[in-house]
Amino acid sequence: xxxxxxxxxxxxxxxxxxxxxxxxxxxxxxxxxxxxxxxxxxxxxxxxxxxxxxxxxxxxxxxxxxxxxxxxxxxxxxxxxxxxxxxxxxxxxxxxxxxxxxxxxxxxxxxxxxxxxxxxxxxxxxxxxxxxxxxxxxxxxxxxxxxxxxxxxxxxxxxxxxxxxxxxxxxxxxxxxxxxxxxxxxxxxxxxxxxxxxxxxxxxxxxxxxxxxxxxxxxxxxxxxxxxxxxxxxxxxxxxxxxxxxxxxxxxxxxxxxxxxxxxxxxxxxxxxxxxxxxxxxxxxxxxxxxxxxxxxxxxxxxxxxxxxxxxxxxxxxxxxxxxxxxxxxxxxxxxxxxxxxxxxxxxxxxxxxxxxxxxxxxxxxxxxxxxxxxxxxxxxxxxxxxxxxxxxxxxx
Numbered sequence: 001x002x003x004x005x006x007x008x009x010x011x012x013x014x015x016x017x018x019x020x021x022x023x024x025x026x027x028x029x030x031x032x033x034x035x036x037x038x039x040x041x042x043x044x045x046x047x048x049x050x051x052x053x054x055x056x057x058x059x060x061x062x063x064x065x066x067x068x069x070x071x072x073x074x075x076x077x078x079x080x081x082x083x084x085x086x087x088x089x090x091x092x093x094x095x096x097x098x099x100x101x102x103x104x105x106x107x108x109x110x111x112x113x114x115x116x117x118x119x120x121x122x123x124x125x126x127x128x129x130x131x132x133x134x135x136x137x138x139x140x141x142x143x144x145x146x147x148x149x150x151x152x153x154x155x156x157x158x159x160x161x162x163x164x165x166x167x168x169x170x171x172x173x174x175x176x177x178x179x180x181x182x183x184x185x186x187x188x189x190x191x192x193x194x195x196x197x198x199x200x201x202x203x204x205x206x207x208x209x210x211x212x213x214x215x216x217x218x219x220x221x222x223x224x225x226x227x228x229x230x231x232x233x234x235x236x237x238x239x240x241x242x243x244x245x246x247x248x249x250x251x252x253x254x255x256x257x258x259x260x261x262x263x264x265x266x267x268x269x270x271x272x273x274x275x276x277x278x279x280x281x282x283x284x285x286x287x288x289x290x291x292x293x294x295x296x297x298x299x300x301x302x303x304x305x306x307x308x309x310x311x312x313x314x315x316x317x318x319x320x321x322x323x324x325x326x327x328x329x330x331x332x333x334x335x336x337x338x339x340x341x342x343x344x345x346x347x348x349x350x351x352x353x354x355x356x357x358x359x360x361x362x363x364x365x366x367x368x369x370x371x372x373x374x375x376x377x378x379x380x381x382x383x384x385x386x387x388x389x390x391x392x393x394x395x396x397x
Contacts, residue, residue: 078141080105080227080258081126087134088121095121097282105258110269113279127157156225158216166205170215181223190218209236230261270366278373286373293369300333302356316344327371337361
C-alpha cells in the first residue's frame, strides 16, 4: 500500500479510469508518499523502491523483453528460496508441519500437491503475505516480511486471480506497473511476447480468461525479478499460448531467474521443472528432479485391465526385479529391462488373457510418480482422464 494514505484514498485510486491514472501517478511522484509495503493492488505484490517510481521515464535503448540484461543483484551461492522447519496452524490443525525445502536461482521449481496439502500457505509465506508461526523462511537470503524493502524490486508475484482494476486497458495496467520499477522490461515488448498486443487497448474486464492470466503474468515479470512466484500461470490458456509461456519461463530460467510455480498440470511440471517439490498433508513428501522422481531410465510400463495378480508376474521375472500396479490398470516392472524380460511380461499377460497396451521402457511419467507419492493408506489412487493433472480447487488458507 502507499504510506500515509488512508483507506478512502486507496479506494479512490482503485476506482480510477485509465485516463486519470497517469495524473495520479505524477501526483505520487510529487508527494512524500513512498512505496514501503505491498501495493494495494494484490497482483503486484512487490515493486521497486526507487526515485523513478511514480514518474514517467522513457529510458533509451531498453533491451527486448526476450533478453534480461540487468546484472544479477544476488550472491551466487544464495538460494532463491530457503524454508526450514516451517509450521503453520489454523483452527488447531497443522496446515504446514515442519516443512523444509530449497529452490535455486536459475531453475524452475514446481510445487505439487493435493488440495489442502499446504502449498498455497507455504508459497504465501515465502512471498511475505503470511508470517511463519514456526521455522524460518528466506528469499535471496532475506526475511520476506522483516526485510521486504530489500526484496521489493527483486521479487515478482503472480496470484491465481484478481488484482487488476477492471476498467483499465491492458496496456495501461502494464505501463502503470512498469513505472513502479527503476529498470522495467519494455511494456510494449512484453505485451507482444505474451500475445497481448492485439488486446492492448481492451479493458481488463473484457479480456478472456487466458488473456487476463497472461496480463497477470506480465505484471509479475515486468520488473525483471530475480525470483518469480507464479501461481498456476497457464490456467485458462489455449495450447499455443501455453507453449509460448513455457518458452518464456525457460528463457527466464536461463537468464538466472529463480522461478517457483505451482500447477495442477502434471505434464506441464514434467516439461518445465528442474526441481519438483511434492507437499502432502503439510509435509514434504518428495523432492528431486523429474528423473529422480520417475526412476530414471530403468523399468518397463504397460496398461492392462486392473487387478491382475502381481505375485504371478514376479515369479516369472529374474531375481531382484519388482512389479506393482501403480494406479488402477497401470503396471510397472522395476529393473534392468532386457528382451527376455519383455518376453516374460508379455507371456504372463497372455496367460492372464490380458493385452498389454502402451508398453514402454525407461522412466515413468511424473503423473505416475505423483499418484504413487500421494497415495493414501497404500491404496492406489484413481488418476484423472489422461493422468496429466491433479484435481483443481482451493486449499485452506
